[in-house]
Amino acid sequence: EVSDDERRFDELIANEQRIEPRDWMPEAYRRTLVRQISQHAHSEIIGMQPEGNWITRAPSLKRKAILMAKVQDEAGHGLYLYSAAQTLGITRDEMMDQLISGKAKYSSIFNYPTPTWADMGAIGWLVDGAAICNQVPLCRASYGPYGRAMVRVCKEESFHQRQGFEILLSLMQGTDEQRKMAQDAVDRWYWPSLAMFGPPDDQSPNSAQSMKWKIKRFSNDELRQRFVGMLVPQAEILGVTLPDPDLRFDDETGQYVIGEIDWDEFFEVLRGNGPCNAERLERRRTAHEDGAWVREAAAEYARKQALKTEV
Numbered sequence: 001e002v003s004d005d006e007r008r009f010d011e012l013i014a015n016e017q018r019i020e021p022r023d024w025m026p027e028a029y030r031r032t033l034v035r036q037i038s039q040h041a042h043s044e045i046i047g048m049q050p051e052g053n054w055i056t057r058a059p060s061l062k063r064k065a066i067l068m069a070k071v072q073d074e075a076g077h078g079l080y081l082y083s084a085a086q087t088l089g090i091t092r093d094e095m096m097d098q099l100i101s102g103k104a105k106y107s108s109i110f111n112y113p114t115p116t117w118a119d120m121g122a123i124g125w126l127v128d129g130a131a132i133c134n135q136v137p138l139c140r141a142s143y144g145p146y147g148r149a150m151v152r153v154c155k156e157e158s159f160h161q162r163q164g165f166e167i168l169l170s171l172m173q174g175t176d177e178q179r180k181m182a183q184d185a186v187d188r189w190y191w192p193s194l195a196m197f198g199p200p201d202d203q204s205p206n207s208a209q210s211m212k213w214k215i216k217r218f219s220n221d222e223l224r225q226r227f228v229g230m231l232v233p234q235a236e237i238l239g240v241t242l243p244d245p246d247l248r249f250d251d252e253t254g255q256y257v258i259g260e261i262d263w264d265e266f267f268e269v270l271r272g273n274g275p276c277n278a279e280r281l282e283r284r285r286t287a288h289e290d291g292a293w294v295r296e297a298a299a300e301y302a303r304k305q306a307l308k309t310e311v
């Protein structure tokens with residue numbers, strides 16, 4: 001027996017309308033959204049670290065200002081997304097506990113190190129490029145607060161992608177050493193950026209249901225494919241080589257054929273065994289502890305303000 005609530009929910013989804021916080025929704029839909037949105041928020045917050053690493057060492061004042069603004073944007077995206085998740089009934093504290101205790105997932109990509117300045121270029125070009133590919137369709141996600149948050153996030157991501165491309169372009173127009181540095185960064189970030197889209201469709205337990213609910217609009221492999229198609233002409237302009245000898249365009253299918261992604265490495269990173277997992281989590285934990293006095297002061301201020309309005 002389908003309830004009226006459920007019928008209305010199904011209708012809204014079928015008619016491309018949006019589910020809003022006060023609407024009835026299946027418990028599994030709510031859980032999936034909390035899972036995806038909170039993981040996404042955590043990714044933005046942890047994602048501040050690999051680039052934060054270069055703020056004090058950016059090669060010019062201008063580069064430093066741009067990088068600082070970018071890292072601040074990521075903090076903003078994280079807070080925005082935590083707020084969207086809170087509309088589903090989970091608290092900020094619960095999400096923070098899940099992250100700090102190591103229970104929550106965040107994007108695999110942020111567990112790789114950033115040893116050179118060229119990594120700032122490769123992250124912008126590849127990682128933010130992949131993020132845009134994945135997130136533009138999320139602007140049409142069936143859950144209102146998530147879809148609307150994505151609109152602004154995507155606009156800022158486009159700027160990030162361009163600044164990364166421009167860093168690589170400058171390096172590629174520089175000395176031999178700079179060109180080598182740019183190519184080396186592309187070599188290290190290319191495969192992990194393809195893995196960002198998630199496991200292959202036949203190993204992606206959540207995709208089918210999320211697509212039915214119109215949270216996801218395309219499968220992991222479809223988006224990965226689209227991303228590679230975007231990269232090839234841009235790599236040519238940059239003059240960098242994508243580190244995949246098997247990469248070729250298949251005229252028959254009209255699609256790129258890509259080499260084998262190292263899924264063992266991906267699942268190891270998800271298990272917490274990537275090159276920087278421990279460091280990222282430790283850093284986040286310390287920052288949280290160091291910020292305890294700010295939270296206490298804010299709570300105390302709020303308490304006093306509430307007393308004032310009572311009289």
Ligand code: 3HC
Pocket residue numbers: 035036039040041043044047048074105106107108109127128131134135157195196197198199203204205206207210216220270
């Ligand atoms: N890293 C870590 N975990 C991943 C992952 C990745 N790259 N890809 C998939 N997973 C996890 C899933 O979360 C899921 O775990 P769970 O069931 O325990 O939650 C499991 O692997 C199986 O994957 P599925 O394909 O079944 O999972 P989804 O349907 O949720 O698809 C996704 C995964 C495509 C990442 C989807 O969740 C998504 O589109 N999320 C929103 C985008 C996002 O989170 N991006 C984060 C990185 S970009 C970024 O932060 C911007 C930058 O500027 C800082």
